[in-house]
Amino acid sequence: MKKLLILGAGTAGTMMANKLRKKLTRDEWDITIVDQYKTHYYQPGFLFIPFGMYSAQDVIKPKSDFFPIGVNVIYSKIEKIVPAENQVQLAEGVVLNYDYLIIATGTRTAPEETPGLKDKLWYKEIFDFYTIEGAVALNNFFKTWQGGELVVNIAELPYKCPVAPLEFVFFADAFFTERGLRDKVNITYVTPLPGAFTKPRATKMLGELLKSKNINIIPDFNVAEVNNDEKKIVDYAGKEVKFDCLVSVPTNMGDEMIERSNMGDDMNFVPTDKHTLQARDYKNIFVIGDAANLPTSKAGSVAHFASEILEENLMCAIEGRPYTASFDGHANCYIETGYGKGTLIDFNYDTEPLAGSFPFPGVGPFGLLKVTRTNHYGKLIFRWLYWHILLKGKEMPIDSEMQMAGKKL
Amino acid sequence: MSTKSLAGVNVDVNEEGYLTDASQWTKEVALAIASEEGIELTDQHFEVIDYIRNKVAGGEALTIRGINKSGVVDAKTFYQLFPGAPLKKATKIAGVPKPVSCI
DSSP: OEEEEEEOOSHHHHHHHHHHHHHSOTTTEEEEEEESOOEEEOGGGGGGTTTTSSOGGGGEEEGGGGOOTTOEEEEOOEEEEEGGGTEEEEGGGOEEEOSEEEEOOOEEEOGGGSTTTTSTTBTTTEEOSSSHHHHHHHHHHHHHOOOEEEEEEEOSSSOBSTTHHHHHHHHHHHHHHHTTOGGGEEEEEEOSSSSSSSSHHHHHHHHHHHHHTTOEEEOSOOEEEEETTTTEEEETTOOEEEOSEEEEEOOEEEOHHHHHTTOSOTTSOBOBOTTTOBBTTOTTEEEOGGGBOOSSOBSHHHHHHHHHHHHHHHHHHHTTOOOOOOOOOOEEEEEEEETTEEEEEEEOSSOOOOEEEEEETTTEEEEETSOBHHHHHHHHHHHHHIIIIITTTOOOSSOSSOOOTTEEO | OEEEEETTEEEEEOTTSOBSOGGGOOHHHHHHHHHHTTOOOOHHHHHHHHHHHHHHHTTOOOOHHHHHTSSSOOHHHHHHHSOSSHHHHHHHHHTSOOOOOOO
C-alpha cells in the first residue's frame, strides 16, 4: 500500500483530500490527513463579525463534515517532518511514513513579533480580526465605542488576504455613518506599502475610493513598536500615529512545525517552485496554500486555483511523467466597499488587476475594478459555494488559469 | 532603459535609475548614486551594501525583517543609514533591482 500524507486540514488540505481520494484508487493508495484542530473556520467571514453582520456561528463547522469517505483523519499536533526519512513525527511519539507529502499548514498571525502589540491593551483597545477571538472581541468593543482615532495597521508583508484591511476600513466607514458616529470616528489606514495596494491600476482605484470615503492613508510605514501608555504606533523612522482603537494585521508566519523541521525561510514559509508547486528541496513533497512562499496573494482563491494544478502535477509525479500543469499565481478577490456594494480584482504573477467583466467576457455578471451591487452579492453567495462546492473539491465555474478575455489593457 | 555616466563610467540603468547589470557596479558607482540620493557612504553603509549584494546574488528576497536579523545592522540603524525608504535606496546604491512586494 502506498501512502499519501496531507498535513493541515484547512481550505487547501481539505480540497486536496477530496480531489485525490477520487483520483487515487483505494486498493493502492492510503490517504491520511492530519490537523491539530477539529473546527473549520470560514475565514473570509471573520471580516463581517466586528460589524455584527455575521456571528461566530456563521463561520464555524466541524472539519469532519468535509472529509471524504476513505481518508484517515488524525487530530494531533505535528512535531516535525523528517524529509530524509520520508517521515512525519506527531505528538507522543506517533510516526507516519509517506511516499508523497502535501504540506498545507497555512499561515498564522504572530502579534508577538511586534513589540508592544500583544500587551496590556490587547483585546481592550488593540485588536486583530484574523482570528475568531479577535473578531468577536472587536465586535463587543464597537458596540459601545463612542468614537476617536480608529487606526488600521498592517505590520508586515506578506499577509493573508491583502484586500481584507481595505474592506475593513470601507465597512467601518459605513458602520459608523449608519450609527451617526462618523464625524467622531477618524479612520486612518497605515500600511508598509507605498499606496493602497501593490499594482498601479488597483492602487489608483482603491486609493481614490479611500479618499472619497474620507479615510486617511499613511503609506511606507513599517511599524517598529506599539506604545501602550501613549497609545501610538511608531515606525523605524520614528514616525508616530496616535490611536484610540488600533486594529492590527499582525505579522504572518508559517506554522512553527516548519521551523522545527528546518524547512522554511525566515518567516517559516516553505520554498516552493512557483509553477510546479513542488517543494524546492524535496522531490516527493508538494506545498499548497499559505504555507508556500509563492510570490502571489495568500488567499483561499489562490489555494483553490493551485489545487487543480497540484492534483495534475502530483499524478504526473506518481506516474513518472514530466509535469504538465503550471501555476500562474492566479488570485481572484471580491472586495467589500460598504453600503451593499463591492468591487472585484483578478490577477496573477505577471498580469496586474485590470478593468473589465468577469467571468464571462463582456457579460459579467461581475465588474472588475468597478463598484457594483452584484459584486457584493458575489461575495455573499461565495460562503455557500465554499462550504458546499469548493471544500468538497467539486468543480467551480472559474478557470484555474487567469483569462485575459473580458479585460481592458 | 538608458545609459548613464556615473563616476566616469557608463552604466545601464532603468527608468528609475536602478542598474540593470549588477556586474557594472563598483564602489565608485555606489558613491556616485549615493551622493545623488544625498547620502555620504561610510564603512557601515558598505557592510549593508555587501550583505544586500550577496543576498541578491543568492536569489534571496530582501526584507526589513531579514536585514534586522542579518547581524549586520538592526532595522533602526538601517533606517538611519538610508533615510526615508531604506530598502529602495539601499538597493539602488548596491546596484541591484528594486525589491518588489507581491501580494
